[in-house]
Each structure stands twice: as structure tokens, then as C-alpha cells.
Amino acid sequence: MKVGLFIPCYVDQFYPGAAIATLQLLEKLGVDVTYPPNQTCCGQPMANSGFEHLTGGCNDLFIKNFAGFDYVVAPSGSCVLHIKEHLHGDADPQETINHKVYELTEFLTDVLKVKSLPAKFPHKVGMHQSCHGQRGLHLSQMTELAAPEYSKPGSLLNMVEGIELIPLNRKDECCGFGGTFCVAEEAVSVKMGKDRVADHLEHGAEYITGVDMSCLMHMEGILNRQGSKVKVLHIAEILNAG
Amino acid sequence: MSSRDKILSAVAASQPRLSLLPDLDILKGGEINVVEKFTEVLTAIGGKVINIARLDEVTAYIEMNTAAGQRVVNLLSDSLGMRAPQADIKDLPHTLDNIELAVLQADMGIAENGAIWLNENRLGQRVTPFICQHLVVIMDKSNIVPTMHHAYEKIGDEKYGFATFIAGPSKTADIEQSLVLGAHGSRSMTVFLRIFKQAELVKLFQNYLAKTKVAIILTLVYMSVFC
Amino acid sequence: MESGLKDHAELAAIFNKDENRVDWHDETLWWVRQKRDKMAHGLPGWEALREAASQIKDNVLSNLNEYLQQFEVNAQANGIIVHWAADAKEHNEIVLELLLKNGIRKMVKSKSMLTEECHLNEYLEQQGIDVIDSDLGERIVQLAKEPPSHIVLPCIHKKKEEIGDLFHIHLGTPAGNADPQLLTEAARQHLREVFLTRKAALTGVNFAVAETGEFVVCTNEGNADMGAHLADIHIASMGIEKIIPQRKHLGVFLRLLARSATGQPITTYSSHFVKPRDGQQMHIIIVDNGRSIQLGREDFRNSLKCIRCGACMNTCPVYRRSGGHSYHTAIAGPIGAILAPNLDMEKYADLPFASTLCGSCSNVCPVKIDIHQQLYKWRQVIVQKGYTTTAKKASMKLMAFTLSSPAAYHTGGKVGRWVLKHAPFAVNNKFNPWFKQRDMPEPPEQSFGEWYNENRKK
Numbered sequence: 001m002k003v004g005l006f007i008p009c010y011v012d013q014f015y016p017g018a019a020i021a022t023l024q025l026l027e028k029l030g031v032d033v034t035y036p037p038n039q040t041c042c043g044q045p046m047a048n049s050g051f052e053h054l055t056g057g058c059n060d061l062f063i064k065n066f067a068g069f070d071y072v073v074a075p076s077g078s079c080v081l082h083i084k085e086h087l088h089g090d091a092d093p094q095e096t097i098n099h100k101v102y103e104l105t106e107f108l109t110d111v112l113k114v115k116s117l118p119a120k121f122p123h124k125v126g127m128h129q130s131c132h133g134q135r136g137l138h139l140s141q142m143t144e145l146a147a148p149e150y151s152k153p154g155s156l157l158n159m160v161e162g163i164e165l166i167p168l169n170r171k172d173e174c175c176g177f178g179g180t181f182c183v184a185e186e187a188v189s190v191k192m193g194k195d196r197v198a199d200h201l202e203h204g205a206e207y208i209t210g211v212d213m214s215c216l217m218h219m220e221g222i223l224n225r226q227g228s229k230v231k232v233l234h235i236a237e238i239l240n241a242g
Numbered sequence: 243m244s245s246r247d248k249i250l251s252a253v254a255a256s257q258p259r260l261s262l263l264p265d266l267d268i269l270k271g272g273e274i275n276v277v278e279k280f281t282e283v284l285t286a287i288g289g290k291v292i293n294i295a296r297l298d299e300v301t302a303y304i305e306m307n308t309a310a311g312q313r314v315v316n317l318l319s320d321s322l323g324m325r326a327p328q329a330d331i332k333d334l335p336h337t338l339d340n341i342e343l344a345v346l347q348a349d350m351g352i353a354e355n356g357a358i359w360l361n362e363n364r365l366g367q368r369v370t371p372f373i374c375q376h377l378v379v380i381m382d383k384s385n386i387v388p389t390m391h392h393a394y395e396k397i398g399d400e401k402y403g404f405a406t407f408i409a410g411p412s413k414t415a416d417i418e419q420s421l422v423l424g425a426h427g428s429r430s431m432t433v434f435l436r437i438f439k440q441a442e443l444v445k446l447f448q449n450y451l452a453k454t455k456v457a458i459i460l461t462l463v464y465m466s467v468f469c
Numbered sequence: 470m471e472s473g474l475k476d477h478a479e480l481a482a483i484f485n486k487d488e489n490r491v492d493w494h495d496e497t498l499w500w501v502r503q504k505r506d507k508m509a510h511g512l513p514g515w516e517a518l519r520e521a522a523s524q525i526k527d528n529v530l531s532n533l534n535e536y537l538q539q540f541e542v543n544a545q546a547n548g549i550i551v552h553w554a555a556d557a558k559e560h561n562e563i564v565l566e567l568l569l570k571n572g573i574r575k576m577v578k579s580k581s582m583l584t585e586e587c588h589l590n591e592y593l594e595q596q597g598i599d600v601i602d603s604d605l606g607e608r609i610v611q612l613a614k615e616p617p618s619h620i621v622l623p624c625i626h627k628k629k630e631e632i633g634d635l636f637h638i639h640l641g642t643p644a645g646n647a648d649p650q651l652l653t654e655a656a657r658q659h660l661r662e663v664f665l666t667r668k669a670a671l672t673g674v675n676f677a678v679a680e681t682g683e684f685v686v687c688t689n690e691g692n693a694d695m696g697a698h699l700a701d702i703h704i705a706s707m708g709i710e711k712i713i714p715q716r717k718h719l720g721v722f723l724r725l726l727a728r729s730a731t732g733q734p735i736t737t738y739s740s741h742f743v744k745p746r747d748g749q750q751m752h753i754i755i756v757d758n759g760r761s762i763q764l765g766r767e768d769f770r771n772s773l774k775c776i777r778c779g780a781c782m783n784t785c786p787v788y789r790r791s792g793g794h795s796y797h798t799a800i801a802g803p804i805g806a807i808l809a810p811n812l813d814m815e816k817y818a819d820l821p822f823a824s825t826l827c828g829s830c831s832n833v834c835p836v837k838i839d840i841h842q843q844l845y846k847w848r849q850v851i852v853q854k855g856y857t858t859t860a861k862k863a864s865m866k867l868m869a870f871t872l873s874s875p876a877a878y879h880t881g882g883k884v885g886r887w888v889l890k891h892a893p894f895a896v897n898n899k900f901n902p903w904f905k906q907r908d909m910p911e912p913p914e915q916s917f918g919e920w921y922n923e924n925r926k927k
Binding site: 218 | 477478481482484485488491492495499506509510512515516784786787790791821822823824825826827828829831832833845848849851852853857861865866868869870871872873874875878882885886901902903905906907908909910911912913915916917918920921922925
Binding site: 244245246248249250252253254255256257258259260261262263264266268269271272283287335336339352354355356357367368369372373389390391393394395397399402403404405406407408409410411412413414415416417418419420422424425426427428 | 512514524527530555559625649656657661664695698709719742757762764
């Protein structure tokens with residue numbers, strides 16, 4: 001099983017720690033994983049802004065980089081959802097790419113069927129449900145639906161020794177990042193972020209984690225501006241800890 | 243071209259390929275205690291449910307809850323005594339504005355939402371259950387159905403000029419989501435659930451018939467096997 | 470966006486100047502969402518019910534031409550007079566003509582989002598007709614000279630103290646009294662007088678049944694019934710999409726509507742109008758106003774399945790924190806943002822962008838409209854049609870160029886990180902909307918690509 005590692009552009013540039021943890025975690029689990037060096041971005045920033053017609057270059061590049069792998073794994077629910085729903089090239093290969101792209105926790109749960117992890121993280125952690133992973137990829141049950149509970153990232157975190165997952169008043173409310181929304185609708189975006197952060201703080205979180213670094217970056221920006229000591233960590237960093 | 247034809251042809255040109263209607267039978271759900279559910283739901287939405295064996299319990303309730311001189315309108319086939327004789331209200335609906343309490347008969351209640359079904363032939367005037375200050379409804383327990391699907395099955399192609407479901411007193415939460423009962427319609431709704439003796443008798447008789455039917459069939463089976 | 474008018478982001482920023490009020494607005498609507506959840510999670514077969522409703526509405530849209538004609542024939546046989554209006558203007562003119570023909574200059578109206586969409590009140594007032602809204606929330610915003618901010622809870626943006634002040638001025642309630650019970654009672658007395666004296670009543674239509682020619686109007690207050698049963702003329706306005714095939718289908722929608730809207734098991738009143746009462750006229754105006762165009766837009770047609778429950782607004786984290794008026798259209802929130810561009814793409818070009826695409830709206834929708842997917846698709850259409858700014862176009866092009874070329878991307882990333890580290894003032898300033906209330910991320914020494922190159926490259 002050959003796995004291609006896709007690292008979203010902003011994670012590559014600003015959060016290499018999350019990417020390194022993803023790589024090390026997969027290696028630790030015995031996965032043959034490679035990072036194709038010429039990758040850039042899934043194209044979502046343009047597409048969500050209404051410029052999907054400008055994503056051709058990104059799409060072709062993605063397909064070129066990842067066509068040869070059995071699976072493509074990325075530490076991001078949002079980018080994976082974009083690839084699954086909107087990434088298409090001129091030729092046929094995208095047909096085989098879309099369905100083999102996995103978000104990290106989905107890959108660990110559904111493909112590797114991980115039952116235990118050698119991780120240790122003795123802290124109080126708040127789990128942020130990033131919307132695209134949750135409502136788009138169905139990583140966790142959604143509070144709106146009358147359906148049984150489950151959570152792929154949640155069950156992985158529960159395998160970590162010493163971790164205490166805190167409850168939240170609003171289990172799956174959006175943090176307000178939303179891609180270009182975070183600057184185009186600055187006021188509402190920040191207010192949403194502040195409210196989300198406050199929910200975690202109220203329940204005593206020492207760390208806020210999630211499957212998408214973009215949401216975490218937004219909340220980190222707010223935490224830092226507030227002078228809070230609470231940190232954000234990508235879920236891979238916790239699953240790879242200790 | 244008239245607007246009608248313009249709209250219809252634009253719709254015809256735009257509508258997608260025909261898709262099928264779903265089967266509604268799967269939505270009915272399992273068995274429930276309809277009387278219990280009806281009572282629980284109607285109470286939760288601000289209504290009141292009182293179980294009675296005899297109609298004069300309603301009379302007593304009306305005596306207790308209205309003052310002398312207040313207009314009480316009784317649209318039952320039963321006379322409910324001095325304060326609530328049967329009324330004929332065929333005048334201008336506006337003259338009903340002073341009704342303090344109206345007593346109506348309902349032919350169906352719905353357990354899942356506490357609503358009762360009123361065909362206009364039970365209302366005297368269409369406006370009666372809305373314009374009265376307080377609404378009293380008499381209904382046989384045996385007339386409660388589990389869900390709206392059962393309700394419409396029972397309604398079938400019933401003929402009416404107007405009919406309505408009413409579930410509790412009129413209400414609003416338009417001011418800061420604070421619930422206030424008595425918006426424009428009735429301030430209260432009380433449903434008297436009656437065990438109708440005749441219905442009980444019919445049920446007993448039906449049970450008896452069903453049992454006899456089984457006995458007859460069994461006898462026939464035995465006869466055909468052994469003869 | 471038309472020049473001179475404020476867009477959603479600007480209006481939302483104004484709304485957010487009073488953070489306590491935003492918190493209050495958010496909490497109030499979240500409470501409604503929770504009431505809805507309790508109902509949805511407590512009713513066996515909820516998801517199957519949504520699916521059935523969705524399929525019925527799909528069938529309606531696929532056979533609408535037929536159903537409209539069937540409804541017309543049956544309604545006429547019942548003694549209802551049927552009118553057709555191609556657009557808002559024609560709808561308003563029909564209402565006016567009906568009133569004038571009968572010598573009526575005063576009308577009472579119950580809630581109808583269609584008449585908001587058609588701006589009927591403004592039109593009639595210009596023609597010297599006195600219109601009084603009878604839904605409490607609508608009456609409040611009417612007295613305040615504001616449009617409703619929510620399709621089910623029209624004055625959800627107003628605090629009770631403000632309503633108390635309004636009622637003190639207009640209805641003579643005691644100054645400084647903001648008790649909802651007292652204010653509601655004052656409105657009851659005031660509007661009862663209105664109901665008793667108006668010769669014409671206009672209502673909306675929640676559902677119109679093709680099979681029987683009847684229509685159903687749902688209210689909690691009883692105002693539609695009070696108006697209709699006391700007036701000489703009952704006018705009901707409906708969009709073409711309000712049709713459902715058979716009476717039994719009402720069972721599905723009446724189970725869903727109030728549970729989704731306010732978390733009630735059913736509205737207090739669900740009235741079925743078949744025939745005018747003796748001596749009364751009953752009119753139905755069937756309105757298109759752009760709906761047949763939306764029906765022809767494959768990606769957007771299923772927005773016409775909407776039953777106006779407002780659940781998508783209550784759940785929308787953006788709506789809750791920006792208020793209904795920030796959408797500057799009759800129907801606010803996520804559903805409004807996919808309906809409005811059909812009516813005027815330029816004017817409402819901002820609305821599909823007023824969303825994080827979180828998808829909660831689609832999950833609560835009782836008829837399973839893929840609202841957030843349509844928001845995404847409208848963004849593409851709006852940009853393609855050119856309703857975007859030159860600056861945005863240029864920055865997107867630059868971004869697309871950079872991200873299509875690994876070399877440009879790697880150089881760009883390096884430069885960006887260097888600037889953040891060594892010249893943060895270039896980024897951390899008032900021109901950067903991110904920085905206004907959020908810190909920029911700490912730039913790392915190395916990108917992951919660079920780290921990988923050093924540590925894993927074989």
C-alpha cells in the first residue's frame with residue numbers, strides 16, 4: 001500500500017509541526033508514505049470564492065502528483081472535501097483520485113482500522129468539530145440529525161493515554177473561519193471565533209484540537225490576541241505525542 | 243398571452259423529468275398509548291385535558307369558570323344545563339365577539355401533537371373557536387389517532403367548506419421568545435375526554451363477534467379434518 | 470452589489486458593534502434551534518419524514534404545470550376565484566383592484582412572506598389603502614417602520630424594552646412597561662378591534678392541495694382565522710411552489726413545519742379553507758415572480774421546495790450573529806441567500822458569500838434542500854456573470870498562478886514567512902482584516918517541504 005501525503009499549503013508554510021506529526025504517525029503505524037515535493041494547494045481558496053474556473057492548474061498539479069498512489073492522505077477535512085467534491089482534471093485520472101483521498105482520522109479509522117495508539121497526552125483537551133470534516137466527510141455525527149452518535153477523531157483521541165476530553169455547550173458550531181470569509185466578513189468571523197473559543201475556555205480546555213489547522217489557526221489568532229495560555233494543536237500532534 | 247398561460251408555459255418549459263411520490267405508510271410508526279400521549283402533549287403546549295364519565299361534569303366546569311352574565315355558547319347536541327343551553331349562532335360572525343366560553347364537539351384528536359380536528363359543521367360559525375375567550379371541547383377517547391398520517395387517513399375525502407386542527411390555546415412568542423398564551427384566539431383550551439358508553443358496548447360486542455368467528459372457523463376446520 | 474448600498478459584510482459589521490446584543494440575538498435563536506432539536510430527536514422516523522417531504526416536493530416541481538391546473542379547476546369548483554400574477558407588480562395590482570372594486574380602503578393582513586417579497590404594504594399605502602399587519606411580530610415591525618428580520622419570528626431583533634416604548638407611543642401602554650404578557654394583551658385588544666372592522670383580509674398560504682382545491686394556513690396566534698372569518702373578502706396570496714399533490718401529503722408537512730420552525734408539535738391552528746362562507750368572496754392569487762426561472766435553473770430549482778420554517782436561519786451561525794436585516798432582502802438567512810440572487814443577481818451578489826459553508830442549514834432543512842451546496846454554486850455563477858470586484862478578480866488570478874506553479878509557491882511561501890518574521894509591520898496593520906482582532910500565526914523557520922527535504926529525502 002503506497003500512500004501519498006498531501007499537506008495543505010498553509011499547513012506546509014505555517015504549521016509544519018502538524019505535517020511532521022502526520023508523517024511520523026503514519027510511519028509509526030507502518031504505512032509506506034511519501035510526500036511528493038511539487039505539491040501546492042487543492043484549489044479550495046479560489047473555488048470557495050467563486051473562482052472554481054481558475055483551479056485548473058491546481059487540479060492538474062494535484063492529479064500529476066498523486067495519480068500513482070493507492071491512497072492520498074491529508075491532515076485536513078476541508079481540503080479533502082474540496083478534492084472529493086470539486087477537483088477534476090481534463091482527463092480521466094480524477095475519477096480514480098477523488099475516491100482514494102482520505103482525511104487523516106478517516107484513514108486511520110476506516111482503512112488502517114486502528115484499535116490502539118501508543119500516544120500519551122495528559123491534558124484537558126477541547127475537540128473542535130471542523131464543519132467540512134464533520135458535515136462534509138461525516139467524520140462525526142451531526143447534532144442536527146436524529147441519528148446514532150459516533151466520532152472518528154473522538155474515538156482516536158480516546159485511545160490516547162491520560163487525555164481528558166472536555167464537553168462543550170455547542171458540540172459542532174462553526175468557528176467562523178470559512179476561507180476568505182474570515183477576512184471578507186471579518187466582524188462575524190471574529191465573533192464566531194470568539195464564541196467558539198469561549199466555549200472551550202469555559203470548560204477548562206488547556207488545548208483545542210481538531211482535524212483542520214485552518215479553524216485552529218483562526219482560533220489561535222483570537223486566543224493569542226486575548227493573551228490566553230491555551231494552545232491549539234492539530235489532532236495528529238496529539239495522536240503522535242508521547 | 244394571459245399571465246396564467248405565461249406562467250403555465252414557463253413552468254412546463256422549466257420543470258424537470260417526472261419523479262415519483264413516496265410511500266407514506268412507512269411513516270406511521272409503532273403502537274402507542276394514544277390517550278396518554280394526547281394528554282401529555284396537549285398539556286405541554288398549554289392545553290388542559292380532563293377525563294370524564296358523564297357530561298354533567300362539563301356543566302360543573304362551566305359553572306365554576308364563568309360568571310353570571312357571561313355568554314356561553316354550547317354547540318353540542320346535548321344541553322348542558324342552565325348556563326349552557328344549545329345555541330344557534332347563525333347571525334353575523336361579528337356578534338360572537340362577546341363569547342366568553344364556547345363548547346364544541348370534536349370528532350378526532352391526534353396523539354402526537356395534541357390537536358383536535360374540527361369540521362365547520364361543528365362550529366356554528368367558522369370564527370367560533372377563534373373568537374371565544376375560552377374553548378371547551380368534548381371528545382370521545384376512542385377518537386384519538388396516533389399521528390397526522392392516521393388523521394388524514396380518517397379524514398379521507400371528507401367534505402367541508404372549512405375545517406381546522408386546533409392544538410391548545412392561541413399563543414405567541416414574538417416578544418423575545420417569551421411564551422404568552424392568548425394571542426388573538428382563545429386564551430385557553432380544555433378538552434374533556436369521554437368514555438362513550440355506547441362505543442364501549444360496540445367494542446365489547448365486536449370482541450365477542452371476533453371470538454365467535456374464530457370458534458366457528460375452528461369448528462369448520464375440525465369438521466373438515468375429521469369427517 | 471449596487472453602488473451606495475451597504476452589503477452583508479458592512480451591515481453585519483454595524484450589527485456587531487454592540488457585542489452584548491449580538492450575544493443576546495445568538496442565544497435567543499440558538500434556543501429555538503435547541504427546541505427544534507428536541508422535537509426532531511424525539512420523533513421516531515424523523516429522517517424518513519424529511520426524506521418523504523423532500524420526495525413529495527421533488528414530485529411537485531416535476532409536475533407543477535399539471536398540479537397548478539388541477540388546483541385551479543378544483544378551487545374554482547369550490548367557489549374560489551383564482552387569479553394569476555406573473556410578477557410582484559401584477560400581484561399588488563390585483564389586490565388593489567379587488568379592494569377598490571368592493572369599495573374597501575382598509576385591510577387586515579396576516580403573515581405572508583410573499584407579500585413582503587412583493588412589497589405589497591408599501592404599494593397599497595401609496596394608493597391610500599390602510600393595511601394593518603395582525604401577526605404580533607409583524608405588527609411590531611410595522612409600527613417600528615422596519616421590515617421583518619426573520620420569516621417566522623419577524624421582530625426577533627427587537628428587545629422587549631423597545632417594543633414597550635413602541636406600544637407606549639402607539640397603543641398607549643404604560644411608559645416603561647416591557648412585560649411581554651401585558652404588551653401581548655394590549656395588541657390583542659387593539660387588533661381585535663381591527664379584525665371586527667375590516668371588510669378585507671389577506672392571508673398567506675402554507676400549502677395548496679391540487680387534488681381538492683383547498684389551501685391550508687398555519688398560525689399560532691389565530692390571526693389569519695380571525696381576519697378571514699370576519700371579513701367579507703378573503704384574499705390568499707401564494708407562490709406557485711406552494712402546491713402539494715394530495716390532501717394526505719398535508720400530514721407529512723404539518724408534522725415537519727412547526728417542529729422545524731419553533732419546536733412545537735404543530736402550530737396552534739392549521740386551517741383548511743375550501744369554500745367561501747355564505748356571502749363571502751374568497752380569492753387566491755397564484756404568483757410566479759421569478760419562480761419559473763428558478764425552476765429552470767437545474768442547480769437551484771430545489772430551493773423552491775422551501776416551506777418557510779426558518780430552521781436554517783435559527784441554526785445559521787452567521788445569521789445569528791449578523792441579524793436578519795444584514796441580508797437586505799425579504800427572506801434573510803441561508804435560504805434567502807439562495808433565493809434572492811434569482812430575483813436580482815447584482816443586488817444580491819453578496820449574499821451567497823455571507824456563509825462559511827458549514828452545512829448546518831442543509832441538515833436542519835425539513836425538505837432537504839442542499840442549501841450550502843447552492844451557496845457554493847451561486848458563488849460560481851455570480852463571479853462568472855461578472856458581479857465581483859476587480860481587486861478580488863486580480864488577487865484570485867495571482868493566487869491561482871502562484872498555486873499552479875510549485876516554484877512560484879515555494880518562493881512565495883519563503884518570502885511570506887520572511888516578511889512575517891522580519892517585517893511584521895507590513896502585514897500587521899489596519900489594512901489586514903485578519904490582524905484587526907486576531908494575531909497572525911507565528912512564522913516557522915522551515916516549511917514542511919523544506920523539513921522533509923532535509924530529513925526524509927532519500
